[in-house]
Amino acid sequence: MTYLADVAALTRKDLRVALRARDTLPAMLLFVLSTLVVFHFALPEGTGDDAAYGLLWVAIVFTALLGLARAWVPEQEHAVFDGLVLAPCDRSAIWIGKTLATLAFLLAAQVVALPAFALFFAPLDAVAVVGVLLADIGICAVGSLMAAMAAAGRARELLLPLLMLPLSIPLIVGGVGAAISSEPERYLLLLALYDGIFAVLSWASFEYVVTES
Amino acid sequence: MSSAFAPIRSLPGLAAVAAGLMGGALLLSFFIAPEDADQGISQRIFYIHVPIALTAYFCFGLGAWKALLLLWRGDERYDLESYVAIHQGTIFGSLTLITGAIWAKASWGVWWTWDSNQLVLFLTLFLFYCAYFMLRFSLPEGPRRSRSSAVYALFGVALIPVSFLAIRLAEDFIHPTTFTRDGPQMTGTMFTAFCVSWAAVTLLAYVLYRVELVGKRLHTDLRELREALE
Amino acid sequence: MSGGEYVAAAYGVVFVFLLVYVAIIAAKLVRLQRDTAELLELARRRE
Numbered sequence: 001m002t003y004l005a006d007v008a009a010l011t012r013k014d015l016r017v018a019l020r021a022r023d024t025l026p027a028m029l030l031f032v033l034s035t036l037v038v039f040h041f042a043l044p045e046g047t048g049d050d051a052a053y054g055l056l057w058v059a060i061v062f063t064a065l066l067g068l069a070r071a072w073v074p075e076q077e078h079a080v081f082d083g084l085v086l087a088p089c090d091r092s093a094i095w096i097g098k099t100l101a102t103l104a105f106l107l108a109a110q111v112v113a114l115p116a117f118a119l120f121f122a123p124l125d126a127v128a129v130v131g132v133l134l135a136d137i138g139i140c141a142v143g144s145l146m147a148a149m150a151a152a153g154r155a156r157e158l159l160l161p162l163l164m165l166p167l168s169i170p171l172i173v174g175g176v177g178a179a180i181s182s183e184p185e186r187y188l189l190l191l192a193l194y195d196g197i198f199a200v201l202s203w204a205s206f207e208y209v210v211t212e213s
Numbered sequence: 214m215s216s217a218f219a220p221i222r223s224l225p226g227l228a229a230v231a232a233g234l235m236g237g238a239l240l241l242s243f244f245i246a247p248e249d250a251d252q253g254i255s256q257r258i259f260y261i262h263v264p265i266a267l268t269a270y271f272c273f274g275l276g277a278w279k280a281l282l283l284l285w286r287g288d289e290r291y292d293l294e295s296y297v298a299i300h301q302g303t304i305f306g307s308l309t310l311i312t313g314a315i316w317a318k319a320s321w322g323v324w325w326t327w328d329s330n331q332l333v334l335f336l337t338l339f340l341f342y343c344a345y346f347m348l349r350f351s352l353p354e355g356p357r358r359s360r361s362s363a364v365y366a367l368f369g370v371a372l373i374p375v376s377f378l379a380i381r382l383a384e385d386f387i388h389p390t391t392f393t394r395d396g397p398q399m400t401g402t403m404f405t406a407f408c409v410s411w412a413a414v415t416l417l418a419y420v421l422y423r424v425e426l427v428g429k430r431l432h433t434d435l436r437e438l439r440e441a442l443e
Numbered sequence: 444m445s446g447g448e449y450v451a452a453a454y455g456v457v458f459v460f461l462l463v464y465v466a467i468i469a470a471k472l473v474r475l476q477r478d479t480a481e482l483l484e485l486a487r488r489r490e
Contacts, residue, residue: 142368145364149352152352152358152361153348153352156351159348162344166372167341167368169376169379170375170378170379173382173383174379190378190379194375197371197375198371198375201371208284208361208363208364209364211360212356253446254450255450258450261453261454261457304460308460311456312453312456315452316449316453319449319450421464424468428471431475435478439482439485442482
């Protein structure tokens, strides 16, 4: 029970810090909307809906990367990382807290972005939305671990997309497949499998990447 | 697995065996194995391409195994071993991509095809492991770098089956497969040639891995010696 | 179509890679040799 309480406290802390800074969420929102406008000009007339679904996934992944790149910045800037790691809670709770907080921001951005996409380009059915949700979990779970790894290095903003893009290819396949395939179950299953495997891996390995000695 | 401080004495022996196997593999795959009925001479690229690809996987697997040992036992020497194994893996990975492109050109007339799942999977992994080096070179040296690299290396082996599944599924909507690679059956001598090539390339990779490790350890020892002398 | 040149190219690439590898190892050996010579000099001077 204390574990859950720790997770809840850490998530609340992350959300509050990010909301107070007022930079991440507006940036993600503006980014995803601007990307959609760019797509209008990038897609020639008569390209078809399938191409638009593909580009939607590019937008989702890059918006998530934008949010994830900022995920550990407060900890870095105010050097609270060491205190957090020394705190008497399981370190994996820190990872869950950060994952949930970034997930909340990504979902908030998508609450605007997905209706906008449906309005501008092509309709989205329930299955496609489920695909987006499942992929969000995977991106945030893996991404908050990768961002913590990258945060310790030089050029962390540069590093994160390089680490994440190869890892997100299965998510893109699953998401696009769920949106355009006539048998979307298999793609949703792939997404769920990805989430399961990589969430457990990230959860188990977070401790190793944040401790100094 | 006591490869770490095992006597270097065995390394020349291993290298000699690798050289012998390599000679035998070349002999088998060029002169003994019969010409493929469908693909003709270009099928002989198979004997070098596929063993190199499997060896690259072997190196990535070895790197992940050493990474697991590092996280498990906390012994710093596994960091270097994991790094060198993944380094070998990317070298053999780039060779796989080049020989694969040549084979694609020879049998399908194009240098690259997204129709071949193995090639696409390999490209994904190759990019993944290139990012491994970016991560490693960006972090300051220390236990945190070793462990971050190890975690990333472990993610790689989890990514292999998941990506494979994803790429298989993606075939349906990207485009239906027009080429298949498992057409002709291998005859006995062809299979022997393949197995010998596989053993030769794997052993070669292992010898290069050990050579690299010896060089890196020598370098570290010399640096420590200099510190002791100065 | 013979495709022989492609086979030669594939095996040639592998061969060239190995040669490059040898060259890199050689460069490392030269550096190690220079380092050892320097250290030897250092050790002699201290005696």
